[in-house]
Amino acid sequence: MRLLQVTASKGWRGHEQKIIYLYEAFRDLGYVEDQWIVCVRDSEIHKVALSKNMQVIALDYTGEYDLKFAKALKKIADENRADIVFIHNSESHTLAVLSSLLYGLKIPLVLCRTLIKRVDTNFLRKWKYNYKGIKKIICVSQPVVEVLKYAVKDHSKLCVVGSVTDINKFQHIDTGILRKEFNIPQDLKIIGNIAAFTAMKDLFTWVRTVSELKSRGIKAAYIIIGDGPQESEVKALAQELGVYDDIIWAGFRKDIPQVLPEFDLFLFTSNNEPTGGVLLESYACRVPIVANNAGGIGEVLIPGETGLMAEVGNPASFADKVQELLYNDALQKKFTDSGYEFLKNNFTKEVIAKKMFNELNEVLTASKK
Incomplete structure (x- = not known):
């Protein structure tokens, strides 16, 4: 599997950390042939990925409907012969859909969803969750699944893979x-x-x-x-x-x-x-x-x-x-x-990475039939 993980987030919270954890686990456990993080230039995840010598591709970003970003995503996928685009926040979800719709990005899109928030509040938001290119929506918990059911027509696309923690990074050491x-x-x-x-x-x-x-x-x-x-x-x-x-x-x-x-x-x-x-x-x-x-x-x-x-x-x-x-x-x-x-x-990196890879690989296998 050749994987693009994409986020348009500029800050640093749990979800950005999750991308880093997954990159490390996919690499260390040999789950992917190759992988890249596509993100906003000078964002926190860009800085962290560079500090860890990860393959990171940084793009300028002007907003959720940045057509240059969407066009560049298609080019990056083609140049790196990517198999799947793994989307990690709402803005990158929109950009990936635009890349598919306007610029011919043909490979499967998989969305990771971590918020308990209704997404059926307007037509465009609901539409992008039902876009044909989105092959699976991986949710962090069952309550996230339940709230998405109001918008997503095909409930079989929804699944749960929980949070991830690095037990080697967080240890019982009182530093004072x-x-x-x-x-x-x-x-x-x-x-x-x-x-x-x-x-x-x-x-x-x-x-x-x-x-x-x-x-x-x-x-x-x-x-x-x-x-x-x-x-x-x-x-x-x-x-x-x-x-x-x-x-x-x-x-x-x-x-x-x-x-x-x-x-x-x-x-x-x-x-x-x-x-x-x-x-x-x-x-x-x-x-x-x-x-x-x-x-x-x-x-x-x-x-x-x-x-x-x-x-x-x-x-x-x-x-x-x-x-x-x-x-x-x-x-x-x-x-x-x-x-x-x-x-x-x-909830370790090893356990969650295996579950996440299985979901991604299911999409990849289905796309080759």
Whole structure:
């Protein structure tokens, strides 16, 4: 198989990391004859791919309907004799369809979908999901499949391959970086979250949970790592509740594998999470988890076995679960041991790469008949 992985994303989140993981696994396990990442010039994934000596083809990008990008994609596929175009975000989905429709890109298109979001809200969006060139849509969880069923006519195109985590990158090594940087006393537990400040992450509930825990006399270092469009609103709520100074606002960081193991508890309040990849990273770092059963979280967290689940949007419920777990060493060990085994058996690079390759290879085999 000769594979093009395509994204028009400029930022760096879990999905861009997934492309890198898959490239590495496909290469190391010998699944592909050759492969390339096609991306936006000077984007974060472009920089990461270059730093790892991957085959990356960077293009200038002006927007979702950039016809030069679409035309270049056809040329790249032809020059490299690609078998499949593996599409990784909504904008590149549009560009691949345009490349097929306008410039004669004939090879199969496979879409990777990670968002729980209706796509049948307008004709053009719905049309591109049903475009004949899209041979398969690989979803990160069953809830993503269910929401796509409103738009996609042929449900047989939909399948699930879960999130991926590199257990060699995320390990149980407490580096002390956060305690030193933010002067956190050794006797304080660290309760943290790593999330973009977006509606899906529901950091308002996270802040309200901190307030609830403070009112109950729970002394801890509360830290939130991330940035995003709702940051000012979330901080305003913290000011209103009188907990702004109780929270460490660490901003966006690139050293997550080094700092995540310092957490004594991961408090995850997302209300519509496609899968919760950061929870898998917590398993790898053996950090106990309190989350809720929203979106695809139920596919990566087993209540009472690998973590505790609270009621969606309910700060008191989250505070109850935090209190139940924070000082219970035996329960923490049960969850972290079980979570690590669950991760190894279901979500490593090797496991997910094999599943992903099988789906891609099914499309390739069908195209040759």
